[in-house]
Structure formats: C-alpha cells, structure tokens
Amino acid sequence: MKFYNIYCRAFQKTMKFGSYFLSWKDPQFFLGPGSVRKLAKHLHEKQLMRVLVVTDPGVARLGLMEDFLQALKQLGIHAAVFDQTRANPTIACAEAARALYLKENCQAIVGFGGGSPMDCAKLCGARIVKPNKPLAKMQGLFKILKKLPPLYCVPTTAGTGSEITIAAVALDDESHVKFACMDPSMRPKGAALDPNLTLSLPAHMTATTGMDALTHAVEAYIGHSNTKRTAEKALEATRLIFENLELACQDSNNVTARDNMLRASCAAGIAFTRAYVGNVHAIAHALGAFYNVPHGLANAVIMPYVLDFYGEKARARLNDLAKAAGLNTAEEFIAEMRAMNARMGLPETFDSIKEEDLPALAAHATKEANPLYPVPVIMTKEDVIALIKNKLMAK
DSSP: OOOHHHHHHHHHHHHHHHTTSSOOOOOOEEEEETTTHHHHHHHHTOOEEEEEEEOHHHHHHHHHHHHHHHHHTTOEEEEEOOOOOOOOOOOOOOOOOHHHHHHHSSSSSEEESHHHHHHHHHHHHHHHHHHTGGGGGOEESSOSSSSOOOOOESSSSSOOOTTOOOOOEHHHHTTTTEEEEEEEGOOOOOEEOOGGGGGGGOOOHHHHHHHHHHHHHHHHHHHHTOOOOHHHHHHHHHHHHHHHHHHHHHTTOOOHHHHHHHHHHHHHHHHHHHOOOOHHHHHHHHHHHHHHHHHHHHHHHHHHHHHHHHHHHHHHHHHHHHTTTTSSHHHHHHHHHHHHHTTTOOOSSSOOOOOOHHHHHHHHHHHTTTTTTSSSSSOOOOHHHHIIIIBBBBB
C-alpha cells in the first residue's frame, strides 16, 4: 500500500503541475433574472443564427425554455430542439443530438437544463468535431483536444456546475457503466445564470442539487490540488450555500436565494474543475451506476461519513470551511451538514445497497478515485467496503 500511495501522489502532483499550462479562462456569464434573453442577444451578435438546444422532456414539459426560444425567434435565430436527454445521458442520446445538429446545419449548441442536458450538449459537441472517434474512446483526460462548436449552457438547477466544467459524464448503453470525458475543449463559452428558471424546482431537488454543489466546494478545497483561486471560489460557494440553500427549499419563489445558489454552484464548479473532487464523488458514482441513486442525494448522504474518515488529515481545511459557513470547527461543520440533511428531509442511509455488491462497488469507486483524485486520504477497496457496510447500508 505504501508504494501505491507514492504512485498516486506522484501522479496527482504531475497533474497539478500540468494544470498550470492549461487555459482556465471563465466562460462569459449572463447574470440575473431574464439573463436567457441576454444570451440570445449574444448569439445574434456573434451571428450564430442556427442553434441546437439540448434539453430533456421535463424541462420541455414545464415550458422553461419558452422565454429563451421566443427571444431567439424575435432575433431571427433558428432553434432546433433536442428534448430527449435521459436522466443519465447515454451515448445514444449524444448521437441523436449530433444527428439533429448536422441535419439542421446548426452553428452552435446550447445545453438547457440540469447536468444531464448540459453534459449531453458537451458530448454532442465532442462527437461533431471527432466524427470518427466513438464516445467510449473519449473516456478520461485529453481525448478530444479539438475546438468544439460554440457551446453555451443554461442551468435550471443549482448544483452540477456543468456550465463551467471541462467534464461530461456519459452512460454506456450496452454495459450500463458511467464514464467521464474531461477535456478543456468541453468548457462552455458562456452561461446564463437565470434564477427565474429555478423557481419551480421542488424542495427535494433543490436540496440535493444544492448539496451536490457543496460537495464540489468541499472536495475541491480539502484536496491537494487546491490553488489560491479554487480556494477562494470554494469558500465563496460554501458561504453562499449555507446562507441560501434552506431558504430556497423553504420558499421556492425566493429569487435572491435562487440567484445566490446559482452563483454558488458556479463558484464551486470553478473550484472543482481544476482542483478535482474526491472519494465522496467516487462512491456516489458507484451507487448511481449500480442502483440509480440520484447523484446529488448520494453526495449529500455520503459526504459526512467520508469527512469523518479523513479525520486529522482534513481538519485544518475543514476548519476554514467551517468559518466560511459561520461555524467554528471541523466537527461543527460536519455536524451541521448532517443537521441540514435532516432538516431538508434527506436520509442517512440507503435501502438499495446489497451486501453481495460491496466488492464491485468498492472496485468501481477506487478505480475512479485512484490515482486521479488528490484526496486527503487515499481509500483502499477495504476502506470503501467498510464505510458502505457500516455507515451507508440501512440496518
């Protein structure tokens, strides 16, 4: 194990060093209520007159795109709408979106919705510029390295941060295995953070997506690849989430809280897209792949247990996060996360986990986490099995 830890840390240091040679320029942000119309105007100014809008059936059914589509129409911009993105975007979804983009002779892509439509938009763009390379071959880091069509995002939830990140997660239709594609070319050129689009979000989804954003901030901050800017953004996101998440859950029409949560999600996205996430995400992705546990919910439940596991190795940085949240110590910070989960009606464990799946779950999680994630403590398969069995499985 000692030599494996040395290998992982060497890999992580190399990745951190290499990150200084990449561009981390933020997308152009369109902020505040009605900002989707600002995005439409921007597309017109850039003479992007044929646009593919990638969304999902829920967003389409709720009519959340109507203001944006109307603004495009008024400006003479043709919008081809792909509204069949699944909750976990599959390779088939991305291929279908790509086919529509080509059929309609589009010039740009807008991902409109939660993390899944935004990821599908990114995957679609990757396939457009890499027509001879299947998405499964783009798994991992730097497998695209080619400029995508102009890509913009409009989040309708405040959690994934996909509007700022270089990553997209896909589900293989055949193997049912999730995988991530990570490439700087996937970072959107712009994003509209319009709180009006999140007003109809149910309290449960507001809670889980908000805790997803908090997980991004926490894992970025306590990891070994943190930089001055990612630290600032992680602390900003943590403060905004603790100040606004429960307000947004209690009053769905609180525009200020909704706006602050979108800004928090974006700040957390800036933090983790460079500083990475950690074991919380790795285990959450395993539970999502095996049992379709919603990602934000999985992160919310898992995070306090993993932070407990890190112990002294994360204490100093958790103390910093505690102060950003208006608390004093790492212990108070972890306790308050548990209390927030309880107040928002989130569970402490999962009924779906089967003991016979534990070795496969641990293999899935550690394969994702090691050697890439610069976590405070590298978890072994045995560590993951023990944590899931003793903490996450319903008794």
